[in-house]
Amino acid sequence: MSVKPSPSLLDEKLDAVARRYRLPALAIVCASTQQASPATMLALAIEQAREASARGEAPEAANRRLFIETLARMIRDAMREEGGDPVFQAMLLRHRNAVVREYASLAAHASVDRRLIHAAVNAIAHPAKQQRLLPGPQRDALARLHALAFAEAWPALADALQRCLETPRIAHEAALQRGLAQLLESDALHRLRRLDALTSDERVRHYQVLWDRQGPRPGSSSAVARGLSSKRRGAAVEASATDALAALARRLNDAQGEFATYRVVNSMRVPAAIPASHERAKTEWDVVLLREAQPPADAATWDVCLLVEAKASVDAATTDLPRLVRGLTLLAHADPHTVYSFRTLQGTVRLRGASLAALTSDGPGLRRTVLYCCDAPVEATPRVLSPASRMQLLSAHASLEFASALAEGREADSADLEPVWRQLLESPRWRAVLDQYATLREVRELMVHPEDLRAAVDIATQDG
Secondary structure, eight states: OOOOOOTTHHHHHHHTSOOTTOOOOHHHHTSOTTSOOHHHHHHHHHHHHHHHHHTTOOOOHHHHHHHHHHHHHHHHHHHOTTTOOHHHHHHHHHHHOHHHHHHHHHHHTHHHHHHHHHHHHHHHHOHHHHHTSOSSHHHHHHHHHHHHHHTTOHHHHHHHHHHHHTOHHHHTOHHHHHHHHHHHTOHHHHHHHHHHHHTTSHHHHHHHHHHHTTSOOTTSHHHHHHHHHHHHHHHHHHHHHHHHHHHHHHHHHHHHGGGOOEEEEEEEEOOTTSSSOOTTSOOEEEEEEEEEOSSOOSSOOEEEEEEEEEESSHHHHHHHHHHHHHHHHHHHTSOTTOEEEEEETTEEEEEEHHHHHTOOOSHHHHHHHEEEEEOOOOOSSOOOSOHHHHHHHHTSHHHHHHHHHHHTTOOOOGGGGHHHHHHHHHOGGGHHHHTHHHHHHHHHHHEEOHHHHHHHHHHHHHHO
């Protein structure tokens, strides 16, 4: 007869996993402030303000001075020609120049405008429509329209549209002429032509050079290659996490004998039947440890024990956390008396609503429910100011005005950055920045290396 193990066996195994990515309190990280970078000192100032707010106290004047003076230092460093931040320099150029602002605004909507033009041209001159015409000037003209649109030659496309409208044969086809005229006068084509014209401006070219230094442009071959590489890394991490979790399931099954059955599934997708908003919530979980519900029902039903997300980097997990928390909240809206069907790579599994409704996203509950698996090396010097927080600080209006004064040789006083400090303390939009180090610590508390997870299972197996 098998012996039923302690109900905390899984918790014991998770407690045994080494947490190589864990971060200490920021005051310990910043013990040697003389060598600390402006970003590190700014993170310290933000964390001090958060801790004071959590106690219901106003931050001290020294805290405010540290924040403002360090933000000024970070802006000056970002503006340096050698070793500066090209993305911030591009934002500053956009802030200071109306032509660059217009270009950036048009470029942000260009992909939508291109799709609109391609759809409109296909409605008029799709190759299948061309084939239904007899060879001749009209067919040639439509073929040219199609080629110019998909070559994104916007000025030439406008000229070709005008010539088509002036062609006698087309002038007698009311529907075709109406479609051509609407395309020629469309706002989308006007915006794309203006965008094309602005690309020859010297300031715009400088902006493009600065912006491109952050990495390949979206849609470029380099960006596609980088995306494929990241996807492969993520898949490799997920495979390692799956192997480790499968070993854990076997260990639990051996210990529990006839009393419970554990299994692992991949790509578990949340059904629409759960009565809560799915918007901006995680609706697909990479790896999930399930336990068969007891006592067994007519058809197998399962309870969620552990949700695992595979990430190729710490930054990817940090960015993902709000979506993950919303995903847990979504699952917790399940009706406790309902059994839900979830699709997975291993087939459909039926999960008890009571198991889902018991999920919580508070600190202790989160740590017992979720793991991030990552195989990235541990940094010798952890980055304690998140990229998103740093960019929000640099892109604040007061920061850009301060940088503009420096760029133009005008007097710039760090006290002019006071509005950023007030926003940090008062604005809901800045709450994520105020909480940024606490969030980073939470993410790293949830993060394990697949090798460490497997090692904890193997040690437990040897002990057991």
